Amino acid sequence: MKSQIMLEAEQLQEELTAWRRELHQIPEIGLSLPRTVAFVSKKLDEMNIAYTVYEESSNIAACIGQGDTCYMIRGDMDALPIEEKSCEPFASTNGCMHACGHDMHTAMLLGAAKLIKAHESELHGTVKLVFQSAEEIFAGAEAAIRSGVMDNPHVDAALALHVFSQKPLGTLGGHLAPCAGVYGFRIKLTGKGVHGSTPEDGVDPINTAIHIHLGLQELITREISGFDEVALTIGKFHAGSAANIIPETAEMEGTLRVFNPDIRKRIIQRIHEITQGVAETYRTKAEIEVLSDVPPMVCDAKELAWCREVIHEVDDSLTVDTFHAMGSEDFACYSKLVPAAFFMIGAGVDDPEERLPQHNPKIRFNEKVLPIGAAVYAAAVLKRLGE
Structure with missing residues (x-):
């Protein structure tokens, strides 16, 4: 009725x-x-x-x-x-x-x-x-x-x-x-731009960004239990203007969705550690900007x-x-x-x-x-x- x-x-x-x-x-x-x-x-x-x-x-x-x-x-x-x-x-x-x-x-x-x-x-x-x-x-x-x-x-x-x-x-x-709660972030990578024919003279931020992306995906598959409710997505990637130029910078944006506050805190810490560790390995400067931070x-x-x-x-x-x-x-x-x-x-x-x-x-x-x-x-x- x-x-x-x-x-x-x-x-x-x-x-x-x-x-x-x-x-x-x-x-x-x-x-x-x-x-x-x-x-x-x-x-x-x-x-x-x-x-x-x-x-x-x-x-x-x-x-x-x-x-x-x-x-x-x-x-x-x-x-x-x-x-x-x-x-x-x-x-x-x-x-x-x-x-x-x-x-x-x-x-x-x-x-x-x-x-x-x-x-x-x-x-x-x-x-x-x-x-x-x-x-x-x-x-x-x-x-x-x-x-x-x-x-x-x-x-x-x-x-x-x-x-x-x-x-x-x-x-x-x-x-x-x-x-779920959301943690949105932007990673800005700064390398050294050079002609595409001489990559040894530069620092390629695209290469660094790719390895960071892979590291973040492995964070979910190797450090988070399959029983936990977690999603980590890189949905935006921007770098370069021409095929024969190694750019000076690259940017990527991602979003983390998670319910458990303790897991959330740990993953955010690991996002920063992986980003800085990979960037240092490939001689790239990395900056992380928080875009959103909303609880579950x-x-x-x-x-x-x-x-x-x-x-x-x-x-x-x-x-x-x-x-x-x-x-x-x-x-x-x-x-x-x-x-x-x-x-x-x-x-x-x-x-x-x-x-x-x-x-x-x-x-x-x-x-x-x-x-x-x-x-x-x-x-x-x-x-x-x-x-």
């Missing part, structure tokens, strides 16, 4: 879809989302909802209700630097793409705002809706926290949903540890169980199973501070053969998930602040 809030959310399907499609056509990345912020601000103004825009980070915090008890719901808004190839009639054309579904999250959170505003008289406290930037580069949550988004009033607990393109509609996944997501057991009850109350046909994956989420920065729950919500298209993974340039999402997400957010708020 569907709850009243679910029925109200379903009445918003057309409007939520229109919002999502407009957002999908204006994807922006990082900490600067001017068009997205303008869109969200306009909708909040139309709903007569008070909000604050943090200009330096493009984060938005909107509040509904009054009182010191404060419950937070979060939706991220940023996109990826991917050229879209989905063939959707509303596909983006600016070289960026909402290939992770954050346009869906923004629309769902706006839908929740509209539902909650209609029930504002039932609230005994404040709901804080955080429209967040820069999740893809793991910078938005920290920027929001630095701006004071967790205060005035102080947030007591938080909830976030994330669409999942490979799960069918009507399914949600939760876990005490749903997402740890949900609160009581919040997780409570939210499962809310989901079943929203619509008893919804199923809740588990989700535990190597992907990372900077919602972990909030979950370090307050009891939090995080759920993946199935948004797979109807044909299972056409369901593609997140971050794929051809990915498509099922827009019927929009009222489900909006209803879950609204129901959680009304249950928490209505008690």
Whole structure:
């Protein structure tokens, strides 16, 4: 049976879809989302909802209700630097793409705002809706926290949903540890550039980088147990400008995903040791820059169980199973501070053969998930602040 809030959310399907499609056509990345912020601000103004825009980070915090008890719901808004190839009639054309579904999250959170505003008289406290930037580069949550988004009033607990393109509609996944921590790094190698015909006169940073790459892969296969959940990937490698020139520099960027804090600390140490050791062997200067450092997501057991009850109350046909994956989420920065729950919500298209993974340039999402997400957010708020 569907709850009243679910029925109200379903009445918003057309409007939520229109919002999502407009957002999908204006994807922006990082900490600067001017068009997205303008869109969200306009909708909040139309709903007569008070909000604050943090200009330096493009984060938005909107509040509904009054009182010191404060419950937070979060939706991220940023996109990826991917050229879209989905063939959707509303596909983006600016070289960026909402290939992770954050346009869906923004629309769902706006839908929740509209539902909650209609029930504002039932609230005994404040709901804080955080429209967040820069999740893809793991910078938005920290920027929001630095701006004071967790205060005035102080947030007591938080909830976030994330669409999942490979799960069918009507399914949600939760876990005490749903997402791994991430350590992103850049290795810059400086050698001595020379003509390609006289390599003995130079120091080749490409050669050094190759050996570092091999050493890091062997770190996983020879120093980490197969029972441990660890992934180390070098996803970016740049060096040189011509075939007959040994370049002066080479750069590589990587990402480490891991759940266990002790293993994480040890691997990071070994990344630095291998990099410096190999660089010294091949007479190359090595510098390591930390690009991201987000802990594993740890949900609160009581919040997780409570939210499962809310989901079943929203619509008893919804199923809740588990989700535990190597992907990372900077919602972990909030979950370090307050009891939090995080759920993946199935948004797979109807044909299972056409369901593609997140971050794929051809990915498509099922827009019927929009009222489900909006209803879950609204129901959680009304249950928490209505008690």
